[in-house]
Amino acid sequence: MDMVNVKVNGIPVSVPAGSTVLEAANAAGVDIPTLCYMKEINAIGACRMCVTEVTGARGLVAACVYPVAEGMEINTNSKKAYDARKRTLELILSNHRMECTTCARSHNCELQKLANEYGVKEVRFGDPGSLQPQIECSTAHLIRDNSKCVLCRRCMAVCNHLQSVAVIGASERGFATHIGSPFDRGLGEVGCISCGQCIAVCPTGALTEVDDTDKVWAALADPTKHVVVGTAPAVRAALGEEFGEKIGTNVEGKMVAALRRLGFDGVFDVNAGADLTIMEEANELVERVKNGGVLPMITSCSPGWVRFCEQYFPEFIPNLSTCKSPQQMFGAMMKSYYAKQAGIDPKDIFVVTAMPCTAKKYEIRRPDEASVDGLWDIDATITTRELAKMIRKAGIKFERLPDEKFDPAFGDFTGAGVIFGATGGVMEAALRTAVETLTGEELKKLDFTEVRGVAGIKEASYEVAGMTVKVAVASGMANAKELLERVKRGEATYHFIEIMGCPGGCVNGGGQPIQPGNVRNFVDLRAERAKALYAQDAAMPIRKSHESPLMKKVYAEYLGKPGSHLAHELLHTSYAKRSRYPGLEAEKA
Amino acid sequence: MPNTKTKVAFKGTPEQEAELKKFIAEIKHEKGATMPILQKAQEIYGYLPEEVQVIIAEETGIPLTEIYGIATFYAQFALNPKGETQISVCLGTACYVKGSGDVLQKVVDTIGCEAGSITSDGKFSIDATRCIGACGLAPVMTVNGEVYGRMTPAMVPEILKQYME
Numbered sequence: 001m002d003m004v005n006v007k008v009n010g011i012p013v014s015v016p017a018g019s020t021v022l023e024a025a026n027a028a029g030v031d032i033p034t035l036c037y038m039k040e041i042n043a044i045g046a047c048r049m050c051v052t053e054v055t056g057a058r059g060l061v062a063a064c065v066y067p068v069a070e071g072m073e074i075n076t077n078s079k080k081a082y083d084a085r086k087r088t089l090e091l092i093l094s095n096h097r098m099e100c101t102t103c104a105r106s107h108n109c110e111l112q113k114l115a116n117e118y119g120v121k122e123v124r125f126g127d128p129g130s131l132q133p134q135i136e137c138s139t140a141h142l143i144r145d146n147s148k149c150v151l152c153r154r155c156m157a158v159c160n161h162l163q164s165v166a167v168i169g170a171s172e173r174g175f176a177t178h179i180g181s182p183f184d185r186g187l188g189e190v191g192c193i194s195c196g197q198c199i200a201v202c203p204t205g206a207l208t209e210v211d212d213t214d215k216v217w218a219a220l221a222d223p224t225k226h227v228v229v230g231t232a233p234a235v236r237a238a239l240g241e242e243f244g245e246k247i248g249t250n251v252e253g254k255m256v257a258a259l260r261r262l263g264f265d266g267v268f269d270v271n272a273g274a275d276l277t278i279m280e281e282a283n284e285l286v287e288r289v290k291n292g293g294v295l296p297m298i299t300s301c302s303p304g305w306v307r308f309c310e311q312y313f314p315e316f317i318p319n320l321s322t323c324k325s326p327q328q329m330f331g332a333m334m335k336s337y338y339a340k341q342a343g344i345d346p347k348d349i350f351v352v353t354a355m356p357c358t359a360k361k362y363e364i365r366r367p368d369e370a371s372v373d374g375l376w377d378i379d380a381t382i383t384t385r386e387l388a389k390m391i392r393k394a395g396i397k398f399e400r401l402p403d404e405k406f407d408p409a410f411g412d413f414t415g416a417g418v419i420f421g422a423t424g425g426v427m428e429a430a431l432r433t434a435v436e437t438l439t440g441e442e443l444k445k446l447d448f449t450e451v452r453g454v455a456g457i458k459e460a461s462y463e464v465a466g467m468t469v470k471v472a473v474a475s476g477m478a479n480a481k482e483l484l485e486r487v488k489r490g491e492a493t494y495h496f497i498e499i500m501g502c503p504g505g506c507v508n509g510g511g512q513p514i515q516p517g518n519v520r521n522f523v524d525l526r527a528e529r530a531k532a533l534y535a536q537d538a539a540m541p542i543r544k545s546h547e548s549p550l551m552k553k554v555y556a557e558y559l560g561k562p563g564s565h566l567a568h569e570l571l572h573t574s575y576a577k578r579s580r581y582p583g584l585e586a587e588k589a
Numbered sequence: 590m591p592n593t594k595t596k597v598a599f600k601g602t603p604e605q606e607a608e609l610k611k612f613i614a615e616i617k618h619e620k621g622a623t624m625p626i627l628q629k630a631q632e633i634y635g636y637l638p639e640e641v642q643v644i645i646a647e648e649t650g651i652p653l654t655e656i657y658g659i660a661t662f663y664a665q666f667a668l669n670p671k672g673e674t675q676i677s678v679c680l681g682t683a684c685y686v687k688g689s690g691d692v693l694q695k696v697v698d699t700i701g702c703e704a705g706s707i708t709s710d711g712k713f714s715i716d717a718t719r720c721i722g723a724c725g726l727a728p729v730m731t732v733n734g735e736v737y738g739r740m741t742p743a744m745v746p747e748i749l750k751q752y753m754e
Contacts, residue, residue, distance in 0.1 A: 160652070166652035169652075169655060190654075584643065
């Protein structure tokens with residue numbers, strides 16, 4: 001690789017040719033402020049926060065897009081650059097509704113942080129005090145307030161380039177420019193899949209999740225309710241970030257302790273729901289392979305992906321596994337098996353889940369997700385961020401918590417359940433069970449490393465019981481789209497495909513702790529958080545779902561066998577083709 | 590300038606749709622085809638309602654969001670059809686300094702729809718235009734091509750009355 005030698009604030013560094021000034025500065029350990037820049041998907045030089053002095057350029061240059069040249073001297077800290085950035089901040093703030101004390105992103109807002117760092121004390125332009133909220137809240141998961149939008153277009157970039165959903169864009173021009181959906185429809189009217197990736201990259205409080213913590217507090221305060229909680233695998237891999245832990249720290253023990261101190265009557269793990277998903281899904285795969293069912297079978301754990309399929313690739317609906325997601329299986333088991341075991345009327349059980357996901361807020365009210373007496377499987381779901389907020393409000397000193405264990409009734413899980421949170425994890429977990437089922441022999445090697453890692457599309461084939469099983473894994477909807485189109489064109493054939501809605505899987509879900517641009521652009525959150533899960537899996541005594549003592553018990557005492565009538569009633573669901581333009585269709589009808 | 594979603598029902602014909610689809614099929618693989626497609630669609634339908642933009646999105650594979658972004662960025666594209674009576678108020682510099690903004694506001698108040706849109710019965714549409722070259726008569730309003738010069742807000746109801754019958 002050709003290298004270029006430059007100096008950043010006098011520090012010599014050597015960077016690959018074609019690097020930007022921003023990348024060179026990072027190599028030298030220097031942070032340049034950015035608001036719009038997102039590595040690979042939004043290098044547009046629009047916000048002007050990264051303007052920097054370099055030799056050979058007449059004025060200040062936008063560091064995020066300006067390429068380095070041999071011998072270049074970069075000065076990120078000149079008075080000229082400081083003054084320009086401060087003026088830019090003032091101009092941005094002149095059209096930003098500042099309600100920092102009550103804003104959901106207070107203390108975690110990139111604009112607020114920069115305004116403080118640059119000493120912006122007053123805004124000389126416009127009349128920001130007169131701005132009114134501009135709220136869009138047509139979905140179960142997201143609130144947009146354009147009065148706080150800085151037009152950085154990060155949300156557009158993730159929606160378009162990573163998710164290929166492209167329901168967020170910029171319309172009109174000049175001062176009227178605003179972020180929204182076609183014809184200023186609500187997101188609920190345009191084919192949004194609720195993945196929440198836009199929320200995770202918003203630098204300000206313009207995009208936030210719908211806050212459901214009040215529902216949970218109300219249930220906890222209600223003495224007639226038996227309130228149980230389940231946590232997704234990916235939550236433990238990221239929750240620590242909210243409390244100052246290093247990215248990729250597994251805080252399972254402390255998380256359990258915190259939930260118990262919040263007052264939940266049962267602290268359970270959706271990992272057990274994941275084991276259950278594997279029992280059902282591996283069985284479904286084996287049945288489809290043996291009986292000439294529709295192949296490739298595609299996983300259905302990710303509600304963002306399921307909705308994407310229903311809207312954009314309805315021809316693949318017969319390929320979707322009929323298994324509910326682990327969350328929904330968990331809820332159904334709480335209101336059936338657990339209710340029976342604990343001797344509690346299902347209608348008095350209030351099931352909460354903590355998820356890395358915003359689409360779960362949509363999923364819990366999908367039709368066909370209420371399996372016991374018409375009661376919803378899940379009563380409320382909160383994101384990792386909302387869980388952190390509850391822990392803080394309750395005054396729990398997270399770092400001082402002891403490590404505790406889940407309640408045994410539904411808290412016993414395997415390594416297979418843990419890795420559900422990362423791209424390739426469901427595939428690997430399913431293979432561990434399906435291969436042993438097909439061959440009837442014990443697996444020698446449990447690590448299916450071919451399907452691990454953050455690559456957008458992964459393929460592998462395995463020799464199992466005299467046949468070649470071909471599998472593929474995709475995460476992020478742009479990758480899923482590419483993979484499915486290959487399958488449609490007949491360029492590739494598979495038996496089993498795992499698809500997760502968010503790039504990298506649930507560890508990088510739209511409900512995970514927000515990391516600012518200057519971290520996201522230089523740290524691979526997907527890989528760091530996934531490491532925590534694979535490390536936990538490797539250290540587990542039982543790593544195959546079908547060997548879980550809880551699963552053995554649940555099937556022996558209650559469900560019978562995978563795919564049984566009762567299992568179908570409780571643990572399987574159905575899908576339907578949905579319009580990409582629901583708003584327009586509704587008006588026509 | 591608000592270019593709001595139209596309140597008028599879409600009346601496109603299968604012939605119009607076929608013509609548009611044929612044009613798209615011919616041109617869609619060329620680079621920079623979006624603008625000509627939008628221009629052709631506007632030529633066929635007279636404006637670019639949601640139904641037409643959805644056809645373009647489906648036929649080209651370009652997201653509707655992008656089509657809409659382009660259609661609202663350029664002043665040449667209209668999201669509303671023209672009314673039976675088309676009212677335009679010039680907001681060019683000369684007219685504007687002579688008070689055409691107030692004239693436009695009076696028109697909006699009298700007709701009951703925003704500039705850049707159309708009444709739900711399709712009878713009146715209002716446009717705010719750039720300079721029409723009649724600066725000597727500023728401020729200028731035109732109704733169906735008829736030019737009214739040296740306008741004041743007070744004159745608006747009287748003039749529009751004759752078109753309301």
